[in-house]
Structures are given as structure tokens and as C-alpha cells.
Amino acid sequence: MSNIGACKRIAIFFYNEKVKRLVELLRNTYEVEYIAEDNHFLWGKKPNQLTVVSIAKVFQLYINKKIDKVVIPWKNSMIQGQNLYCYLLKYGFEESDVLYAPYRSIFDKNLSDKDRINLINIYNMKDELECLDIIISNSCDIKCKNCSLFTGLAGDNNFADFEISKVALRKIKSIYSRIDEIHITGGEPFLNPDLSKYCRIIREFFPKTKIFIDTNGVVLKTLQMDDCSFLLQYDIVLKVAYFPEYDGAIDKLHIKLDRWGIRHQIRHEKYYFEKYYDFAGKRDINDAFFHCKKRFRKLVLYENELFPCYTPFALRNAERLIPLQISDKSTMDLFEKQNVSNKDVWQSLNKSSEYCRFCYDSLVSWKNLKDEEKRDKKNWSV
Numbered sequence: 600m601s602n603i604g605a606c607k608r609i610a611i612f613f614y615n616e617k618v619k620r621l622v623e624l625l626r627n628t629y630e631v632e633y634i635a636e637d638n639h640f641l642w643g644k645k646p647n648q649l650t651v652v653s654i655a656k657v658f659q660l661y662i663n664k665k666i667d668k669v670v671i672p673w674k675n676s677m678i679q680g681q682n683l684y685c686y687l688l689k690y691g692f693e694e695s696d697v698l699y700a701p702y703r704s705i706f707d708k709n710l711s712d713k714d715r716i717n718l719i720n721i722y723n724m725k726d727e728l729e730c731l732d733i734i735i736s737n738s739c740d741i742k743c744k745n746c747s748l749f750t751g752l753a754g755d756n757n758f759a760d761f762e763i764s765k766v767a768l769r770k771i772k773s774i775y776s777r778i779d780e781i782h783i784t785g786g787e788p789f790l791n792p793d794l795s796k797y798c799r800i801i802r803e804f805f806p807k808t809k810i811f812i813d814t815n816g817v818v819l820k821t822l823q824m825d826d827c828s829f830l831l832q833y834d835i836v837l838k839v840a841y842f843p844e845y846d847g848a849i850d851k852l853h854i855k856l857d858r859w860g861i862r863h864q865i866r867h868e869k870y871y872f873e874k875y876y877d878f879a880g881k882r883d884i885n886d887a888f889f890h891c892k893k894r895f896r897k898l899v900l901y902e903n904e905l906f907p908c909y910t911p912f913a914l915r916n917a918e919r920l921i922p923l924q925i926s927d928k929s930t931m932d933l934f935e936k937q938n939v940s941n942k943d944v945w946q947s948l949n950k951s952s953e954y955c956r957f958c959y960d961s962l963v964s965w966k967n968l969k970d971e972e973k974r975d976k977k978n979w980s981v
């Protein structure tokens with residue numbers, strides 16, 4: 600029997616080309632009747648005898664036992680800026696009823712249909728990662744006011760240890776069969792003298808992964824073409840921050856990188872920063888975790904530690920200024936045991952931690968207001 604189990608009725612997220620392939624594959628064995636879609640222009644459409652429904656409707660279908668399971672296909676895992684799997688569990692799906700269809704189940708033509716179906720498994724067994732961020736520098740040369748990572752407090756030449764990071768990356772390679780994107784980030788990665796070594800080993804370990812370097816571009820202005828040859832050699836794409844205050848600098852950099860053939864993307868203009876934390880640390884950690892939209896957008900690696908979000912990294916820098924007294928430092932130490940599985944990663948990171956109580960979040964659950972509650976100011980948007 601396949602990992603889908605004895606269930607019959609399935610809904611799939613979202614309506615796109617890869618999902619059409621998956622529907623064709625599953626239809627021979629299962630009743631695939633619904634496609635869940637957040638684009639309301641598609642709701643009610645009936646492509647190939649399927650019905651396109653809203654996400655909320657999928658919850659109703661599940662609660663009313665009109666569907667047994669849902670399938671999240673490769674790279675369809677975000678909804679409204681948050682992790683779709685976390686969203687489904689938050690509002691009522693059982694872990695065992697959320698399945699994941701990996702890349703090969705959709706695209707590997709060398710496999711039989713049966714083998715492709717057998718690759719579909721419960722989501723928390725997923726061994727593919729869409730995005731890994733590896734932080735290689737605590738230090739930054741711009742030192743923005745309100746930096747959400749507090750890198751201005753980290754001092755100069757504060758870098759991740761290359762040898763530790765290398766062993767950790769090798770371990771990550773043994774856990775995940777596929778990683779779509781790796782972002783080398785910081786702080787400012789170009790300050791780290793080992794940057795080209797990081798690019799070399801990441802390309803060696805993950806030959807097919809898209810590799811990006813997130814940079815503010817300041818160091819790049821003074822570099823010569825030879826200094827940047829490793830970017831071409833290891834097929835790296837730069838993501839350059841755009842601070843309009845540095846008038847004209849980004850245009851010159853863009854021309855220079857184009858001339859050298861270095862692939863790059865300029866990010867949206869940065870006029871403001873968001874504030875993410877409240878150092879009073881009074882939030883209920885379970886409530887913060889429940890409402891959290893930031894966890895598992897990507898995994899974050901710093902040396903041998905994995906995080907489900909940037910908060911542990913940021914608050915460690917913040918603690919150089921303000922003692923936050925975080926007692927439970929729960930992150931995942933990749934070196935703690937010999938063999939680490941994707942399930943281990945999920946289990947150790949998918950839980951609230953002491954860090955959550957510092958996360959400022961303005962979200963509250965929807966409820967009707969009763970007449971007698973109207974005079975209580977905490978029931979209003981304050």
C-alpha cells in the first residue's frame with residue numbers, strides 16, 4: 600500500500616501546471632475532486648472534472664468528512680506569507696492527513712506511476728527543502744538603525760566558523776535529498792574572508808541548487824573583477840539591497856555587475872524597517888507560536904545550529920545590549936547526534952520556545968463582539 604494509505608478522497612493545493620500532472624497521476628487510484636486555491640478568480644471553475652475551491656472551503660470539506668486528506672505538492676508550500684502546513688495544522692488538520700508530493704513524484708519520467716505515488720508521504724516526513732539561509736557573518740558595514748538582526752551590536756569581524764559550518768552543511772546534505780535555494784547571508788557576507796570558500800563547498804555539496812548571496816553591496820563597489828570571479832565559477836546570484844539614501848550607487852553597481860556578467864537582482868527600495876520584538880517579553884509563548892507567520896518560511900543555519908526563524912540569531916545579538924534572560928535556548932544542534940533525519944528537524948523546531956515571548960505580533964483571532972463586550976477597550980484595535 601502507498602503512503603497515502605486507505606483514504607480515497609483528496610484535495611490538492613494549488614491550481615497550476617505541476618498540479619495538473621499530479622492529478623493525472625493520482626486519479627487512476629484516488630478520487631481527486633478538489634483543487635484548493637487562494638486566487639478567487641478561479642473558484643468554481645471546473646478544469647478536467649475538478650472543482651476549484653477556496654482554502655476555507657477545504658477546511659469545511661475536511662471537517663465535514665467530504666475529503667480525507669490534502670496534498671501539498673513540491674514548491675506549493677506557502678500561503679499568504681506563511682507556511683501552508685503550519686496553517687493547516689493550526690486550523691484543524693491532523694498531521695497524518697496532510698501529505699507532501701516531492702519533486703520526483705511530479706516530474707521523474709523514469710519512474711513508474713506506482714513508484715511516483717509511493718514517493719508521496721505525510722508532510723512531516725518531507726526530505727526536500729525549498730530554502731535554507733546560512734548566516735556567515737554577524738558583522739555588517741552599514742549598521743542600520745532598527746536592524747531586525749541587531750548586527751550593529753555584533754562588532755567587527757564577527758563571523759561564523761567556516762570548518763563548523765562546512766560539517767553542518769555536509770550533515771544538511773545527508774538529511775535533504777533536494778534543496779531548491781540556499782541564501783548566503785548575514786550581516787554582510789562579503790565582509791567574511793571565507794566567502795569564496797563557502798561558495799565552493801555549497802556548490803560542491805549542492806550542485807543543482809540555486810545559490811544566492813544577500814548583500815548590501817557596499818563592499819562590492821570597491822572590488823575588482825578578479826575578486827568576484829568565484830561568483831561566476833560557482834554560478835552564484837547576488838541579491839543586492841537598495842537603499843535610496845546612497846544615491847546613484849546602485850546604478851553604478853548594476854552597470855559594473857552587468858559588464859562582468861555577474862547575475863544579480865536588485866531588491867525593492869528600502870525606505871523603512873519593521874519592528875519585530877518587544878523586550879518586555881511578556882507574550883504567552885504558545886499564543887505567539889500559534890499566531891506566528893514567520894516560522895518555517897525557510898530554515899536558518901548558523902554554524903551547527905538550525906533555527907525555524909531568525910529570532911534566536913537576532914536576540915543573541917540583542918543580548919549584547921539588553922540581558923533578556925532567555926533560559927531555554929531551544930534550537931537544533933546538528934552535531935548532537937550522529938544521524939539526524941528530516942523528522943528530527945521538524946520535531947525539534949516545530950514547538951514554541953522562550954524566544955517566542957519576545958516576538959511582537961499584532962494578530963488576534965477573529966470573533967464576534969458581544970454587546971456586553973463593547974465597552975471594554977481591549978476588545979478594540981488598540
Ligand code: SF4
Pocket residue numbers: 887888891892893894907908909910911951952954955956958
Ligand atoms: S521565536 Fe517563535 S513566535 Fe518568534 S518568529 Fe520564531 S517561532 Fe515565531
